[in-house]
Amino acid sequence: MIATITKQPGETLRPAVAFSGNASIAAIRAVTVTARGLVPGAPALVASATVSGGVVTLALSGGGDGERYAVTVRADDLGGQTLESEIEVVVLESSWATPDGGAGWLPIAAFVKRFTLDEVVRMTDLDGSGRIDRDLLVGALVDAQAIAESHIASRYALPLATVPRILEMAVGDLARARLYPRGAPEGIADQAKAAMALLVRIQDGKATLGLPAAAAPIETASDTPIVIAPGRRAYPDGLDGY
Template sequence: MAYATLDDLVARFGEQELIDQTDRVSGTNVNTEVVTRVLDDASAILDGYLAGRYALPLATVPALLVGLCCDLARYALYPDAAPDLVKERYQNALKLLARIADGTLQLGQSGPPAQAGLSQVVSSPRLFARGERS
């Protein structure tokens, strides 16, 4: 599941930039196959960062993840030399994803990450401790 769409990319970066980066033959249309591929790749990167902290797929996609996915995908559209602003946004996206992965930035999703096949034990606090006498 992609975290962003072609429309999200167009809204953030404009249709002309997408045409320039995806249609290298005629320069007249957005190549949706290329856009789908980079969005899927960017979403896989997001999943890699999120998987240790959240159950995937997410029930709702926070706007922050849409933006991060767009920044990662945009960077991928420049295979040879991305402009400095595009590189900076890509690097910032990776930094934010690292903060999400280590728990210093929360997405507001509820529930622990899914861990297939594992049981969770919940108990009350200890009633007695070694060395205590009543």
């Protein structure tokens, strides 16, 4: 089974490479990278490998958003046998922003990790390109976060300094359901309904986010009484004879 990892275009990952039988590696023969061709003109993924203590570690950098790359490592084990291992690298720009410039609560990589790459591609790949339609996915995430914000705004000051895991889960479940325009399957719809019920409980004060007290708006009552005294009429004679 080929392992799949995700990375952002600007980050460098250093994953270990597993070989059959957990073989101990003595030397690296070659590292090759092949782009799947999902994004024409995508930058190359740069890969190099080192071996230490019998373990091979890759250094992966670059790549283009939405592209997928096959990285193949050929190496010799301590017995002189040449082995080969392949991993798939999916490059995703994980961050996104709301229309007003606010930060997205649930990174795309976290959404993909929770619901699997295959499902997210299946839900968003309307043109058969084999990759995630970023605009479609971000649109669903924006809508889901807007729903969540509208429910918690009366209890907590926005923007949140930190986003509790429970809100990330709610946004994920709502966004996932919104990616089924003809109606989400029963289990997915049930999760979205549960997320909405949770947001309503937070709005009603029946559930809390576990945020620091300072993150919630504080209502204070003044000890100074407000006195309303009757005033004099501007024209005591009622403008008699005018």
